[in-house]
Amino acid sequence: MKLVLIGFGVVGQGLAEILRDKADDLRQAYGFAPRIIAVATQRRGTLYHPDGLQIDDLLASIGKGHLDHYPAADGLKRNWDVQRLIRESSADVMVESTHSNFETAQPALDYCRAAFDSGKHVVLANKGPVALAYSELVTHAERLGKKLYFESTVMAGTPSIRLAMEALAGCRILEAQGILNGTTNYILTQMENGMPYKEALAQAQSLGYAEADPTADVDGWDAAGKALIVANAIIGKPLTLAQMTVSGISSLTSDDIEAARRAGERWKLIARVTPDGGSVAPTRLSITDPLANISGATNAITYKTDLIGSVTLVGPGAGRLPTGFGLLADLLSIHRSA
Ligand SMILES: NC(=O)c1ccc[n+]([C@@H]2O[C@H](COP(=O)([O-])OP(=O)(O)OC[C@H]3O[C@@H](n4cnc5c(N)ncnc54)[C@H](OP(=O)(O)O)[C@@H]3O)[C@@H](O)[C@H]2O)c1
Numbered sequence: 001m002k003l004v005l006i007g008f009g010v011v012g013q014g015l016a017e018i019l020r021d022k023a024d025d026l027r028q029a030y031g032f033a034p035r036i037i038a039v040a041t042q043r044r045g046t047l048y049h050p051d052g053l054q055i056d057d058l059l060a061s062i063g064k065g066h067l068d069h070y071p072a073a074d075g076l077k078r079n080w081d082v083q084r085l086i087r088e089s090s091a092d093v094m095v096e097s098t099h100s101n102f103e104t105a106q107p108a109l110d111y112c113r114a115a116f117d118s119g120k121h122v123v124l125a126n127k128g129p130v131a132l133a134y135s136e137l138v139t140h141a142e143r144l145g146k147k148l149y150f151e152s153t154v155m156a157g158t159p160s161i162r163l164a165m166e167a168l169a170g171c172r173i174l175e176a177q178g179i180l181n182g183t184t185n186y187i188l189t190q191m192e193n194g195m196p197y198k199e200a201l202a203q204a205q206s207l208g209y210a211e212a213d214p215t216a217d218v219d220g221w222d223a224a225g226k227a228l229i230v231a232n233a234i235i236g237k238p239l240t241l242a243q244m245t246v247s248g249i250s251s252l253t254s255d256d257i258e259a260a261r262r263a264g265e266r267w268k269l270i271a272r273v274t275p276d277g278g279s280v281a282p283t284r285l286s287i288t289d290p291l292a293n294i295s296g297a298t299n300a301i302t303y304k305t306d307l308i309g310s311v312t313l314v315g316p317g318a319g320r321l322p323t324g325f326g327l328l329a330d331l332l333s334i335h336r337s338a
Contacts (some may be wrong), residue, residue: 004038004089007097011125014324020055032335038089040082048077048089087118094228096127102225105132116140121331125152132224134232147334152326154226158315164234171305177272178301179294180226180319183210183217184249184269188293191257219248220280226276227271235273245279259285266292
Protein backbone atom coordinates (compact mmCIF):
# COMPACT_ATOMS: atom_id res chain seq x y z
CA MET A 1 0.00 0.00 0.00
CA LYS A 2 1.48 3.33 -1.08
CA LEU A 3 0.48 6.41 0.91
CA VAL A 4 0.38 10.12 0.22
CA LEU A 5 0.23 12.08 3.49
CA ILE A 6 -1.40 15.50 3.15
CA GLY A 7 -0.46 17.31 6.36
CA PHE A 8 2.66 16.35 8.26
CA GLY A 9 2.19 17.89 11.68
CA VAL A 10 1.47 16.20 15.02
CA VAL A 11 -0.85 13.58 13.50
CA GLY A 12 0.98 12.92 10.23
CA GLN A 13 4.28 12.52 12.05
CA GLY A 14 2.59 10.30 14.65
CA LEU A 15 1.43 7.94 11.90
CA ALA A 16 4.90 7.95 10.30
CA GLU A 17 6.48 7.07 13.64
CA ILE A 18 4.04 4.19 14.18
CA LEU A 19 4.64 2.83 10.67
CA ARG A 20 8.40 2.96 11.29
CA ASP A 21 8.33 1.45 14.79
CA LYS A 22 5.75 -1.25 14.06
CA ALA A 23 6.90 -2.20 10.56
CA ASP A 24 7.95 -5.74 11.57
CA ASP A 25 4.82 -6.40 13.67
CA LEU A 26 2.52 -5.15 10.92
CA ARG A 27 4.21 -7.28 8.29
CA GLN A 28 4.25 -10.42 10.44
CA ALA A 29 0.78 -10.13 11.96
CA TYR A 30 -1.17 -8.76 9.00
CA GLY A 31 1.07 -9.03 5.93
CA PHE A 32 0.81 -5.24 5.87
CA ALA A 33 3.78 -3.28 4.50
CA PRO A 34 2.71 0.29 3.72
CA ARG A 35 5.15 2.78 2.18
CA ILE A 36 4.94 6.56 2.42
CA ILE A 37 5.68 7.79 -1.09
CA ALA A 38 4.56 11.42 -0.81
CA VAL A 39 4.18 14.06 1.89
CA ALA A 40 2.70 17.56 1.77
CA THR A 41 2.73 20.45 4.20
CA GLN A 42 1.52 24.01 3.79
CA ARG A 43 4.73 25.96 4.42
CA ARG A 44 7.40 23.28 4.79
CA GLY A 45 7.47 21.86 1.27
CA THR A 46 6.29 18.64 -0.32
CA LEU A 47 8.14 15.47 -1.36
CA TYR A 48 7.39 12.60 -3.72
CA HIS A 49 9.37 9.52 -4.60
CA PRO A 50 7.51 6.77 -6.46
CA ASP A 51 9.64 4.10 -4.73
CA GLY A 52 9.01 5.44 -1.22
CA LEU A 53 10.44 7.93 1.26
CA GLN A 54 12.60 7.01 4.26
CA ILE A 55 10.64 7.70 7.45
CA ASP A 56 13.73 8.52 9.54
CA ASP A 57 14.82 11.07 6.94
CA LEU A 58 11.29 12.52 6.72
CA LEU A 59 11.09 12.99 10.49
CA ALA A 60 14.63 14.38 10.67
CA SER A 61 14.00 16.90 7.88
CA ILE A 62 10.68 18.14 9.29
CA GLY A 63 12.40 18.29 12.68
CA LYS A 64 14.84 20.76 11.11
CA GLY A 65 11.87 22.86 9.96
CA HIS A 66 11.47 21.99 6.25
CA LEU A 67 11.21 18.96 3.99
CA ASP A 68 13.95 20.55 1.85
CA HIS A 69 16.36 18.98 4.36
CA TYR A 70 15.41 15.53 3.02
CA PRO A 71 18.50 14.00 1.36
CA ALA A 72 18.76 14.19 -2.43
CA ALA A 73 17.94 10.99 -4.33
CA ASP A 74 17.40 9.95 -7.96
CA GLY A 75 13.73 10.28 -8.86
CA LEU A 76 12.87 12.51 -5.87
CA LYS A 77 10.42 15.33 -6.72
CA ARG A 78 10.33 18.34 -4.46
CA ASN A 79 7.73 21.05 -3.91
CA TRP A 80 5.01 19.82 -6.21
CA ASP A 81 1.71 21.60 -5.71
CA VAL A 82 -0.57 19.64 -3.32
CA GLN A 83 -3.28 18.96 -5.91
CA ARG A 84 -0.67 17.65 -8.35
CA LEU A 85 0.81 15.44 -5.64
CA ILE A 86 -2.61 13.93 -4.97
CA ARG A 87 -3.60 13.51 -8.61
CA GLU A 88 -0.29 12.46 -10.14
CA SER A 89 1.47 10.47 -7.42
CA SER A 90 1.10 6.71 -7.70
CA ALA A 91 -0.30 6.38 -4.15
CA ASP A 92 -3.17 4.00 -3.34
CA VAL A 93 -4.41 5.95 -0.31
CA MET A 94 -4.50 9.62 0.66
CA VAL A 95 -4.18 10.25 4.41
CA GLU A 96 -5.49 13.77 5.12
CA SER A 97 -4.44 15.51 8.33
CA THR A 98 -4.53 19.22 7.54
CA HIS A 99 -6.47 21.68 9.70
CA SER A 100 -10.17 21.07 10.37
CA ASN A 101 -12.30 23.81 8.81
CA PHE A 102 -15.92 23.71 9.99
CA GLU A 103 -17.02 26.57 7.73
CA THR A 104 -16.15 25.24 4.27
CA ALA A 105 -14.16 22.04 4.94
CA GLN A 106 -11.66 23.41 2.41
CA PRO A 107 -9.11 22.83 1.04
CA ALA A 108 -9.41 19.28 2.42
CA LEU A 109 -12.74 18.63 0.69
CA ASP A 110 -11.19 19.35 -2.71
CA TYR A 111 -8.25 17.13 -1.76
CA CYS A 112 -10.70 14.28 -1.07
CA ARG A 113 -12.44 14.83 -4.41
CA ALA A 114 -9.08 14.81 -6.21
CA ALA A 115 -8.01 11.64 -4.39
CA PHE A 116 -11.16 9.70 -5.33
CA ASP A 117 -11.06 11.00 -8.91
CA SER A 118 -7.47 9.82 -9.27
CA GLY A 119 -8.30 6.34 -7.94
CA LYS A 120 -7.23 6.67 -4.29
CA HIS A 121 -8.90 5.61 -1.08
CA VAL A 122 -9.25 8.35 1.56
CA VAL A 123 -8.45 8.25 5.27
CA LEU A 124 -9.11 11.39 7.29
CA ALA A 125 -8.06 12.78 10.65
CA ASN A 126 -9.42 16.11 9.42
CA LYS A 127 -12.96 16.54 10.75
CA GLY A 128 -14.16 19.22 8.32
CA PRO A 129 -14.99 17.12 5.24
CA VAL A 130 -16.78 14.41 7.25
CA ALA A 131 -18.72 16.93 9.34
CA LEU A 132 -19.82 19.07 6.38
CA ALA A 133 -19.92 16.79 3.35
CA TYR A 134 -20.34 13.22 4.57
CA SER A 135 -23.00 12.11 2.13
CA GLU A 136 -21.21 13.64 -0.87
CA LEU A 137 -18.00 11.82 0.11
CA VAL A 138 -19.73 8.48 0.63
CA THR A 139 -21.49 8.76 -2.74
CA HIS A 140 -18.28 9.78 -4.49
CA ALA A 141 -16.33 6.91 -2.93
CA GLU A 142 -19.01 4.33 -3.72
CA ARG A 143 -19.36 5.48 -7.31
CA LEU A 144 -15.66 4.90 -7.88
CA GLY A 145 -15.35 1.77 -5.71
CA LYS A 146 -13.07 3.49 -3.21
CA LYS A 147 -13.00 3.45 0.62
CA LEU A 148 -13.57 6.33 3.00
CA TYR A 149 -12.46 5.99 6.63
CA PHE A 150 -12.31 8.58 9.41
CA GLU A 151 -11.82 6.84 12.77
CA SER A 152 -9.48 9.56 14.10
CA THR A 153 -12.00 12.35 13.69
CA VAL A 154 -13.97 11.44 16.84
CA MET A 155 -12.03 10.41 19.98
CA ALA A 156 -8.77 9.98 18.00
CA GLY A 157 -7.85 6.29 17.89
CA THR A 158 -10.37 5.23 20.54
CA PRO A 159 -12.65 3.26 18.20
CA SER A 160 -15.85 5.27 18.54
CA ILE A 161 -16.67 5.08 14.83
CA ARG A 162 -15.80 1.40 14.41
CA LEU A 163 -17.74 0.48 17.54
CA ALA A 164 -20.88 2.06 16.11
CA MET A 165 -20.47 1.12 12.45
CA GLU A 166 -19.04 -2.37 12.81
CA ALA A 167 -19.37 -3.90 16.28
CA LEU A 168 -22.89 -2.50 16.80
CA ALA A 169 -24.03 -3.11 13.21
CA GLY A 170 -27.51 -4.65 13.40
CA CYS A 171 -28.52 -2.50 16.36
CA ARG A 172 -30.31 0.75 15.81
CA ILE A 173 -28.47 3.56 17.58
CA LEU A 174 -31.18 5.67 19.17
CA GLU A 175 -28.93 8.26 20.77
CA ALA A 176 -25.25 9.11 21.10
CA GLN A 177 -24.11 11.16 24.04
CA GLY A 178 -20.49 11.94 24.71
CA ILE A 179 -17.67 13.92 26.20
CA LEU A 180 -15.90 14.64 22.93
CA ASN A 181 -13.57 17.45 23.94
CA GLY A 182 -10.70 16.71 26.32
CA THR A 183 -9.77 20.33 27.02
CA THR A 184 -13.14 21.27 28.47
CA ASN A 185 -13.37 18.05 30.46
CA TYR A 186 -9.94 18.77 31.93
CA ILE A 187 -11.03 22.29 32.90
CA LEU A 188 -14.27 21.01 34.51
CA THR A 189 -12.32 18.36 36.43
CA GLN A 190 -9.94 21.00 37.79
CA MET A 191 -12.90 23.22 38.73
CA GLU A 192 -14.33 20.23 40.68
CA ASN A 193 -10.98 20.16 42.49
CA GLY A 194 -11.52 23.79 43.52
CA MET A 195 -9.62 25.65 40.79
CA PRO A 196 -11.26 28.76 39.28
CA TYR A 197 -12.15 28.61 35.56
CA LYS A 198 -9.44 31.03 34.37
CA GLU A 199 -6.67 29.20 36.23
CA ALA A 200 -7.88 25.82 34.95
CA LEU A 201 -7.90 27.15 31.38
CA ALA A 202 -4.37 28.54 31.76
CA GLN A 203 -3.23 25.16 33.08
CA ALA A 204 -4.87 23.34 30.14
CA GLN A 205 -3.00 25.69 27.80
CA SER A 206 0.34 25.15 29.54
CA LEU A 207 -0.15 21.37 29.28
CA GLY A 208 -0.81 21.68 25.53
CA TYR A 209 -4.47 20.55 25.77
CA ALA A 210 -5.88 23.94 24.81
CA GLU A 211 -4.80 26.18 21.93
CA ALA A 212 -3.58 29.74 22.55
CA ASP A 213 -7.04 30.71 21.22
CA PRO A 214 -9.22 28.25 23.16
CA THR A 215 -12.56 29.40 21.67
CA ALA A 216 -13.20 26.29 19.57
CA ASP A 217 -12.85 24.13 22.67
CA VAL A 218 -14.45 26.15 25.45
CA ASP A 219 -17.36 27.44 23.35
CA GLY A 220 -18.26 23.93 22.24
CA TRP A 221 -17.47 24.17 18.50
CA ASP A 222 -14.92 21.34 18.42
CA ALA A 223 -17.38 19.01 20.19
CA ALA A 224 -20.13 20.19 17.83
CA GLY A 225 -18.01 19.30 14.79
CA LYS A 226 -17.57 15.77 16.16
CA ALA A 227 -21.29 15.57 16.97
CA LEU A 228 -21.99 16.40 13.32
CA ILE A 229 -19.85 13.44 12.27
CA VAL A 230 -21.71 11.15 14.66
CA ALA A 231 -25.05 12.52 13.44
CA ASN A 232 -24.30 12.14 9.74
CA ALA A 233 -22.29 8.92 9.78
CA ILE A 234 -23.74 6.97 12.69
CA ILE A 235 -27.23 8.18 13.51
CA GLY A 236 -28.02 8.81 9.83
CA LYS A 237 -29.32 12.29 10.59
CA PRO A 238 -28.14 14.85 8.03
CA LEU A 239 -27.36 17.77 10.30
CA THR A 240 -25.53 21.08 9.87
CA LEU A 241 -23.83 23.26 12.45
CA ALA A 242 -26.53 25.91 11.98
CA GLN A 243 -29.19 23.37 13.01
CA MET A 244 -27.41 22.52 16.27
CA THR A 245 -27.71 24.25 19.61
CA VAL A 246 -24.18 24.86 20.84
CA SER A 247 -23.01 26.34 24.13
CA GLY A 248 -19.74 26.01 26.00
CA ILE A 249 -18.40 26.05 29.52
CA SER A 250 -17.01 29.57 29.85
CA SER A 251 -19.96 30.87 31.86
CA LEU A 252 -19.86 28.08 34.48
CA THR A 253 -18.80 29.32 37.90
CA SER A 254 -17.38 27.62 40.96
CA ASP A 255 -20.81 28.12 42.58
CA ASP A 256 -22.46 26.15 39.74
CA ILE A 257 -19.99 23.31 40.28
CA GLU A 258 -20.62 23.33 44.03
CA ALA A 259 -24.42 23.37 43.62
CA ALA A 260 -24.23 20.31 41.38
CA ARG A 261 -21.96 18.51 43.82
CA ARG A 262 -24.46 19.09 46.67
CA ALA A 263 -27.16 17.50 44.48
CA GLY A 264 -25.02 14.42 43.72
CA GLU A 265 -24.33 15.64 40.19
CA ARG A 266 -21.43 16.80 38.00
CA TRP A 267 -21.24 19.28 35.14
CA LYS A 268 -20.00 17.84 31.85
CA LEU A 269 -19.91 19.34 28.37
CA ILE A 270 -22.20 16.87 26.63
CA ALA A 271 -22.56 16.45 22.88
CA ARG A 272 -25.86 14.72 22.18
CA VAL A 273 -27.27 13.44 18.91
CA THR A 274 -30.60 11.74 18.23
CA PRO A 275 -32.58 11.21 15.03
CA ASP A 276 -34.31 14.51 15.89
CA GLY A 277 -31.21 16.72 16.11
CA GLY A 278 -28.07 17.55 18.02
CA SER A 279 -26.72 19.80 20.74
CA VAL A 280 -23.64 20.61 22.75
CA ALA A 281 -24.26 22.01 26.22
CA PRO A 282 -22.94 21.95 29.76
CA THR A 283 -25.15 19.38 31.45
CA ARG A 284 -25.60 18.23 35.04
CA LEU A 285 -25.28 14.44 35.17
CA SER A 286 -26.01 12.20 38.12
CA ILE A 287 -22.76 10.75 39.50
CA THR A 288 -24.19 7.31 38.68
CA ASP A 289 -24.01 8.15 34.95
CA PRO A 290 -20.85 6.59 33.41
CA LEU A 291 -20.08 9.90 31.68
CA ALA A 292 -20.07 11.77 35.02
CA ASN A 293 -17.03 9.76 36.09
CA ILE A 294 -14.82 10.60 33.12
CA SER A 295 -12.12 12.90 34.42
CA GLY A 296 -9.24 14.90 32.98
CA ALA A 297 -8.65 15.03 29.22
CA THR A 298 -10.25 11.62 28.63
CA ASN A 299 -13.16 11.30 26.19
CA ALA A 300 -16.17 8.98 26.28
CA ILE A 301 -19.27 8.18 24.27
CA THR A 302 -22.44 6.30 25.18
CA TYR A 303 -24.47 4.73 22.39
CA LYS A 304 -28.05 3.91 23.35
CA THR A 305 -29.21 0.99 21.19
CA ASP A 306 -32.46 -0.87 20.63
CA LEU A 307 -31.05 -4.36 21.19
CA ILE A 308 -28.43 -4.18 23.94
CA GLY A 309 -29.20 -0.99 25.82
CA SER A 310 -26.39 1.48 26.40
CA VAL A 311 -22.73 0.89 25.64
CA THR A 312 -20.07 3.35 26.83
CA LEU A 313 -16.57 3.62 25.34
CA VAL A 314 -13.85 5.52 27.22
CA GLY A 315 -10.39 6.52 25.98
CA PRO A 316 -8.02 9.22 24.79
CA GLY A 317 -9.46 11.81 22.41
CA ALA A 318 -6.25 13.40 21.12
CA GLY A 319 -2.50 13.06 20.89
CA ARG A 320 0.20 12.05 18.42
CA LEU A 321 0.11 8.28 18.89
CA PRO A 322 -3.61 7.82 19.72
CA THR A 323 -4.56 9.77 16.60
CA GLY A 324 -1.86 8.12 14.49
CA PHE A 325 -3.25 4.79 15.65
CA GLY A 326 -6.74 5.74 14.42
CA LEU A 327 -5.24 6.30 10.98
CA LEU A 328 -3.40 2.98 11.17
CA ALA A 329 -6.66 1.19 12.06
CA ASP A 330 -8.26 2.70 8.94
CA LEU A 331 -5.32 1.69 6.75
CA LEU A 332 -5.53 -1.85 8.10
CA SER A 333 -9.23 -1.95 7.23
CA ILE A 334 -8.40 -1.01 3.65
CA HIS A 335 -5.61 -3.58 3.56
CA ARG A 336 -7.90 -6.32 4.87
CA SER A 337 -10.64 -5.50 2.39
CA ALA A 338 -8.31 -5.66 -0.63
N1 LIG B 1 -3.73 16.53 17.25
C1 LIG B 1 -4.68 15.69 17.64
O1 LIG B 1 -4.62 15.11 18.73
C2 LIG B 1 -5.85 15.40 16.74
C3 LIG B 1 -6.80 14.43 17.11
C4 LIG B 1 -7.86 14.13 16.23
C5 LIG B 1 -7.97 14.82 15.03
N2 LIG B 1 -7.04 15.79 14.74
C6 LIG B 1 -7.18 16.51 13.46
O2 LIG B 1 -6.07 16.16 12.64
C7 LIG B 1 -5.70 17.26 11.83
C8 LIG B 1 -4.20 17.55 12.04
O3 LIG B 1 -3.95 17.90 13.37
P1 LIG B 1 -2.46 18.17 13.85
O4 LIG B 1 -2.51 18.27 15.32
O5 LIG B 1 -1.54 17.22 13.19
O6 LIG B 1 -2.22 19.64 13.23
P2 LIG B 1 -0.81 20.32 12.93
O7 LIG B 1 0.24 19.77 13.81
O8 LIG B 1 -1.06 21.80 12.92
O9 LIG B 1 -0.46 19.84 11.43
C9 LIG B 1 -1.20 20.23 10.33
C10 LIG B 1 -0.41 19.90 9.08
O10 LIG B 1 -1.20 20.21 7.94
C11 LIG B 1 -0.43 21.02 7.06
N3 LIG B 1 -1.33 21.84 6.27
C12 LIG B 1 -2.16 22.82 6.69
N4 LIG B 1 -2.86 23.32 5.65
C13 LIG B 1 -2.45 22.65 4.55
C14 LIG B 1 -2.78 22.71 3.19
N5 LIG B 1 -3.69 23.58 2.73
N6 LIG B 1 -2.17 21.85 2.33
C15 LIG B 1 -1.24 20.98 2.77
N7 LIG B 1 -0.88 20.88 4.06
C16 LIG B 1 -1.48 21.70 4.94
C17 LIG B 1 0.47 21.81 7.96
O11 LIG B 1 1.55 22.35 7.21
P3 LIG B 1 2.74 23.16 7.92
O12 LIG B 1 3.61 22.08 8.52
O13 LIG B 1 3.40 23.87 6.80
O14 LIG B 1 2.10 24.04 8.94
C18 LIG B 1 0.88 20.72 8.94
O15 LIG B 1 1.89 19.91 8.37
C19 LIG B 1 -6.61 18.42 12.23
O16 LIG B 1 -7.67 18.48 11.31
C20 LIG B 1 -7.12 18.02 13.60
O17 LIG B 1 -8.40 18.54 13.87
C21 LIG B 1 -5.99 16.08 15.54
